[in-house]
Amino acid sequence: MRDILAIKKATDSLGEGELKPYLRLILAKIKLIKEQEGTLEAAVTELIELYDELMGLQEKKAVWYPMPACTHVHIVVGDSFAGSMKLALKGLGWAETHKLITLRENYPIGPLDGLDSPEGRKARSNWFRDNITEAFEAYTEFEEEYNELLDKLEQIPEQAEVIVWTCGNAWMRHAIYLMRNKRNSISVWDACAVCEELYNRPDAFINHRHSGEIPTKKLQEALVRIDGSGKLSIADFTRVRQEWQTISEQTGVLRIWQDNEVLTVPADYYDQYLMEKLDDLRTHVGDNGFLKSARLIGEAIGYCEQYIGDSYFEYRLRELIS
Template sequence: MELRDILAIKKAIDSLGEGELKPYLRFILVKIKLMKEQEGTLETTVTELIELYDELMGLQEKRAVWYPVPACTHVHIVVGDSFAGSMKQALKGLGWAETHKLITLRENYAIGPLDGLDSPEGRKARSNWFRDNITEAFEAYTEFEEEYNELLDKLEQIPEQAEVIIWTSCNACEQTGMRHAIHLMRNKRNSISVCDACAVCEELYNRPDAFINYRHSGEIPADKIREALIHLDGKGKLCAPDITRLEWEWQEIMEQAGMLRIWRDSKVLEVPVDYYDQYLLEMLDKLKPPTDDNGFLKSARLIGEAIGYCEQYIGDSYFEYRLRELIYDGILEIKGVPAAMRFYSIRRKRRAESGPPVCSLIDESTQNSENTSP
């Protein structure tokens, strides 16, 4: 199989919403089980799996129906495939799919270099960083370029009469993505609104006795997004000074040389690359590994706990990257192969020469919370 085929398969899988993955996986596992038990003919099962493959690979063309068209009245710009999947379901549920179109920014803007992102050189530097540090980021630079050019093409297709709604929430990824979208639309004359999806849903649904505080829009189910769409009523419309300010803030973010960003005090702030190292080590110390595993803890469990208690939205891939760095630095020991978090376990290095302690840089905002996590 050639690299371009692997990349095409990965792109098809990444484009699936969270609710779409399980039915496909369930179907595949059932068919494999039938093959193992020799129930039904092998030829029939293979044919069905090939049909499923063709369907999945053709989903990209079906998704083209969400591209801006001349007659559309609204264009929604969202950050992340998970939120995009829920937004599509919400728009379909309201019967708005014909007039409301969708553009997805697929970047995790909280991590990796952003300097020069609007230039081929900057995009290549970002692609190289992900290739070198994030285990699942094996995409070629050419694919990164294709996605970026596709994004520009979609933005160019937005008709002048369409209202543009850029969705965001209180995290560095979506806040930075929102500013990037405004920068990319600087030559468009459309009306632009910014909507905080998490804040709207919390206002609509939270009660003193039952509430959810969302960290990113991808956590919101489609039915709640549908209600948020109904209650928009033209709120959040930006004036010219707002657009200028946000575009300038994007330029400031791009000038930062760091690889990690957080959202604090209504700003996207650059923090050191090892900002969460001490947090991960403290979390490791709190968790109890299985008694029969010589003190080793599955890295996937540690990362899951770290994500669950972290008030910032960073993504599991960055935590896994920092675990590997702690291993390389001699602070942690490893059992297994660090090809992906599910393949290895870790523990504190037990030799005295385990290296200097990692400086604590835990988010100040967490010191007043019930949790001791950033």
């Protein structure tokens, strides 16, 4: 089971642009085996080499972990933004001194009550297991990722400046809460707001819903403009910690960001929205009146002002069908 979880972790950490080439290569090798072109032994050897390369990517990612000599540690939410941040830091020549910690929780969905306790994580994993199709051995994975996150935070050296990146949401509060016993200088920067200030014009503008949408070049410009204005005071630090504790005490499985605060909303909050998007797509329906669920979910994600990912929409669509 641990091997299966390692494989899932390795594939989940890849972006779509990285994953597709591996899939093409695997399918090409299987095609050769199926058509009996070349020797079976050679094809199997190449597949094993491909496996070793893919699994070895996890070790390469370790170079981004906090190290004793690093000067800055960036804390980001989501693998998509983490990938852009790595490219931006490399492009600026900062990869040796700037390290990265990624929070992988999908904070808007699932129970958060008691997330920082084993019981709370167990309840959260049970909900994912019961409702989200992509969840697999959720509790084991949550525990491993949570403990790995704590270990990375502990590795941050005292002299390093910590920069917590946000984008119009509250999830950076969890990172700050987890650092409550660290003495590092901590700054908070809104990646979306900085890039919009730099690049938006009256005749051409983009409102980013989440930091994963920001291109690497724009992110580099944001990085070079970092100054001390985002540094948290003791009062700020205390306030943010208290805000996270309030959020993590809320019951419910769906949260939105509104008027600069996290609101817990009913689980069926987006059901009517899904039905409206279905009505919008009816003119394009084929296949004897049926519409592929992925088409509807893609439409919902594309027009939703909040970013909650595709898995929650898929869950609510199944509930509506039931």
